[in-house]
Amino acid sequence: MSSETKQILTTDGIPLEVSLKKAERRNKIKAFLLVAPLLLFLIITYVFPIGDMLLRSVDDKMVTEMLPKTFKAMEKWDGKELPEEEVFEAFYLDFRQLVDDKREGKLSTQLNYTKNGFKSIIKKLRRKSKNFEEGNYKEQIMAVHKRWADVEYWKAIKRRAPAITGQKYLKGMDMYKNESGEIVSVEEDRRIHRILWLRTLEIAFFVTLFCFLMAYPIAHLLATLPMKYSNLLMICVLLPFWTSLLVRTASWMILLQQQGVVNDFFVGIGLVADDARPEMMYNKTGTYVAMTQILLPFMVLPLYSVMKTISPSLMRAGKSLGGTPIVAFWKVYFPLTIPGIGAGCLLCFILAIGYYITPALVGGASGTLISNQIAFHMKSTLDWSFASAMGLMLLSGVLVIYWLYNKIVGIDNIKLG
């Protein structure tokens, strides 16, 4: 076919392709305008905060900006012996500037993160430095406190020189960079974050498992009952959704506490002695019970939507072909519900791994999760960069799970409704 015959014109003489593009362009613009608000919303509420979080978690500019002269002078320092006079002089000048701006307190907090013991010696330095004479700052500063003469403290300052740092991430895994730059774990009795990560995974795993075990029969019942009963049951499943999360958690507190309804019942039927009421709250048990109940609908709904599509005649076919009810269930029904199981488990696990309010209220010391630690750093220590780092670690953990799921089961196999 020659190129001339390919060129088809519309009745107005415009080439068909041009005309088509023009007609499509308008639709494309319309379509884009329709999704634009949502796109904007997503960028503002999702992409931007996460980007900010990422920057914040590696950001270490504060000290860099507070001690510009010091770090410039330190560039020549080999970091083995005590630095030369010029470093001390630069540090003094930076420090005076900070005192004038009343920012030396922040410096002490920041340096204290790096090495304990900075707080008091900076306070002392501020007092003494008012009366410093010009020249020979090394002697004068070292005279303030013996720690100023300790090279370890100067090394600690130097470690804060880069504007970007991964140390928050290391801290989140109970590791740090030691003086010689190696990544090592902290002492065993101080590894709180690892315990929390493992506990978070463990609780998320078991909550998902419990949800699955409870939701499967419920969803099956929902999918097979006659309409008028299944509607009622559906309302029962959804009812928790319509109640505030806080209220639900609080009602679990009423039920589970030592003088609570469940314990009273156990004592009443003689299962436990009155003076030996088991603790069901402020520990893992409380977290398991409350979280399973709260996350149950997220498992029921995907399972239900999948089971609804499975024709009851399939089970009958399985039985009529000679399979016992168990074989028919296991070989025919169960494999067909896998997309729902995948969706439900993924949903529950991801929600559980970042759960906050419930473990905070009923978890106590042994039932709190990593998210509680994140909140703690957001609210109490104000170490937002550490909180951001842990938040991102959580996010990447979820992405890893998602990736694994895709590898093993395949994401096309998921069905949410």
Added chain:
Amino acid sequence: MNKEFVKFDKVDKSYDGKTLVVKDLQLDIEEGEFVTMLGPSGSGKTTCLMMLAGFETPTHGEIYLNGKAISSIPPHKRGIGMVFQNYALFPHMTVYENLAFPLRVRKIPKDEADKKIDKALSMVSLQGFADRMPGQLSGGQQQRVAVARSLVFDPQLVLMDEPLGALDKNLRESMQYEIKHIHESIGVTVVYVTHDQSEALTMSNRIAVFNDGKVQQLSSPDELYEKPVNSFVAEFIGENNTFAGEVSDVSGGKCKVKIANTEILANPISVKGKGEKTKISLRPERALINPSDKMDNIHSGKIEEVIYHGDHTRVRINLLGNNQFILKVPNSSANMDIKLGKDIKIGWNSEDARALDPK
């Protein structure tokens, strides 16, 4: 041959304890027979099939399979093959795995199972489809797989629950013949449920017409059509012209029935004596235009409607006060004078006009 291979003995079935879906059912099915349960929806035919398969239990009475009471045997131990309405192929298994399912649960060795599967697939001419998933097959092919799966483990009895309902007309017809041929070649007993009478007439050895939880008539297709025993069967199977009237005389194998102002002669099937109400049933093709004098019923009516059907023309006539009287007239040059509004003479033999119950 076992005359009572399947036997429903005084079977009742009720779902709610108030109404009976199946009433006092008495039905024998011979070994190797193709029996169709035909009836309108809600007539209890599917319930009967489900009781036979074991998915429903009779409220009263007993079902026997080859002389053994089966009410207490669970479905998976009955060894009955079943084809479901929507095929019920396992969507996550290949055709091969679908067919292997009944063999695996019976612990049949793989090489023997493969032979059986090959045989079953070639029976429905689907060789080479073993590795396909059901979703990749057309409706007709899925249907064949379902049939093959129900036969692959050599059951004594195969149940089919409206298996062709989801297919289009042409495919349905060719599948009817195919199933009929498979039945003839392997001689398995088939119980087939449908509401499509032409399907029933084409395929079956015998047809059980269900209505209102009861078998109205159980007989061969031709007998069912030619000699319906009651008004329901006459109206349900094929087309039917009816006259409601009162018996004025019964004598010599004939009866006189008074309709409107005239009397017609009919064949007394379920009328006994004078004064009984009756409904006369007459097949459209048994009434002729331009009747010969030998016919003992000759009446004239007015043509109300003429509908052209290609090979024949349907003529609606107002006859003896019944303006829904249908005639089928072959389209030959002799019958060109059928025109709307014309009066014509129509005749039939009294033995074709069956005087049945007045319902």
